[in-house]
Amino acid sequence: MNTYANARSVQAEQGHYIDLRSDTVSTPVMAMRQAMADAVVGDDVYGDDPTANHLQDRMADMLGKEAGLFVSSGTMSNLIAMLVHCQRGDEIITGRDYHVYCDEAGGASIVGGMIFDPLDPADDGALEASDILAAVKPDDIHCPISRLLCLENTWHGAAIPLDRIKASAAAGRTSGMNIHLDGARFFNAVIALGISPADLAGVADTVSVCLSKGLGAPAGSILCGSEQFIKKALRVRKYLGGGMRQIGILAAAGLYALDHHIDRLPEDHARASDLAQFLSTLPGLSVRTATNMVFLSLATGSAEHLADTLADQGVVITPGGAETRLVMHVNIDDAALDRIKSAFKHWHEKQN
Ligand SMILES: Cc1ncc(COP(=O)(O)O)c(C=O)c1O
Known part of the structure; x- marks a missing residue:
């Protein structure tokens, strides 16, 4: 056995x-289940689920982003982000043991035709700015276009200090890349570093936050970014088959988690x-x-x-x-x- x-x-x-x-x-927990049972719901593919809309707006506000989108999982959230940021053949620079590279079944390559350039993280989990700059491809027809830098915090539970992750992001931006943050355990990082959610989310253009890990909800992640980004993300979620209907039942668990499980x-x-x-x-x-x-x-x-x-x-x-x-x-x-x-x-x- x-x-x-x-x-x-x-x-x-x-x-x-x-x-x-x-x-x-x-x-x-029982109180979360009760909140789920009491949720006011509607068809979210029509944009009609008030509880999902409320959760998306609330998470976006907390992170200082314009909009949020409820998706089924952290993997789908990261995949949608990569598909919106990149075109086929674009390159994603990330960490060799980061989740998007190691543990998401190569979705971005399978579905989006992107390639990864994985870098060895430093001991604290950060990607060194010098390594990022060295990995960015020149403007040369032989090379893919380095389009997206994917960061992660927490990394294997470790909260990467804000100045370190900011330095990685700055190297990415200088090189013309967009920045996505896989924040599966975003609030564990925020609490451990003693910073605000907006401080950490501010390093990236887009942030994925999981509800079903430390926050204790049964399912769901929220992908946050600009209004324009989330509009495109909605279409990608649809073609991936991730448009769900009365998701207020799950969103209510997320709202309960924000109220009771961050603290x-x-x-x-x-x-x-x-x-x-x-x-x-x-x-x-x-x-x-x-x-x-x-x-x-x-x-x-x-x-x-x-x-x-x-x-x-x-x-x-x-x-x-x-x-x-x-x-x-x-x-x-x-x-x-x-x-x-x-x-x-x-x-x-x-x-x-
Ligand atoms: C760092 C990190 N990112 C993304 C994910 C993916 O989340 P999910 O299992 O909801 O797809 C996980 C899952 O454990 C994770 O640890």
């Missing part, structure tokens, strides 16, 4: 399990630090944190054995190669944190 299925059987015995694989696994993100960051502190007292583990994520590496023993032992205790993780990631989210409260610590203690005792 895999660890997840194993933990499901523990769930059946104990009533519930704790899932640390990602913040995407979080399930909507609680520091709790996730604090629990990640607390857990890391605890784990660093167990011999054989090295630990680091980045906003709501804890990364651990094992000096001895296998990550698979750790995952199996934790699963027996009702705690689900994905064993990593070099590092295993544990992610805090809206369903992890202090009682859950205590259970996680007990499960690790149990694993540690079994090791010795």
Whole structure:
């Protein structure tokens, strides 16, 4: 049985399990579900869904952009952004381990005929301005046109400092590129850096913010940019099949998240630090944190054995190669944190 299925059987015995694989696994809290049930809805393809319209306007206002568009996922949001910014054969410069390059199935190349030039990020996740300038292609018929710089914040949980991401964006702009920011965990970055949403969004022409990660909604992302950009994005969303009808039910979850789940993100960051502190007292583990994520590496023993032992205790993780990631989210409260610590203690005792 895999660890997840194993933990499901523990769930059946104990009533519930704790899932640390990602913040995407979080399930909507009861009050969010109620807000969804109460949502006033309409056909969004006609532009008639008042709740979706309200969420789009609100997110755009928060980010200091002219307009926003609800889309089904972070992947679709980034894809639409790339398709609007670029023509077939244009080049996108981004990070070698950034999500748009590694984890979105090459959508921009498949659907849009774009090519990527991936750069190695610095240790803090930023793309160095000098590397960007060196990667920009000359005005030469042999080369693609470097059209878009795709940045990411947070990056593997790490909040890239504002001055660093501004320097990357400035290099992109000097070279005539547009800037898109993949802000799947945008508010984790904003909270960790102690800046305003508009400060971070201001580095880019367009920003994608996910509702279904740290913000705890069941689905959806908002793509923000200029009115003209969002008008084009609407058409692209349509041809990708992403026009949905009574999405106010999902948008209501997003509005609930803006009202209640941004202010609680520091709790996730604090629990990640607390857990890391605890784990660093167990011999054989090295630990680091980045906003709501804890990364651990094992000096001895296998990550698979750790995952199996934790699963027996009702705690689900994905064993990593070099590092295993544990992610805090809206369903992890202090009682859950205590259970996680007990499960690790149990694993540690079994090791010795
Ligand atoms: C940095 C980043 N960007 C984009 C995405 C894509 O989001 P989705 O899973 O909603 O497509 C993810 C998903 O985890 C992500 O971590």
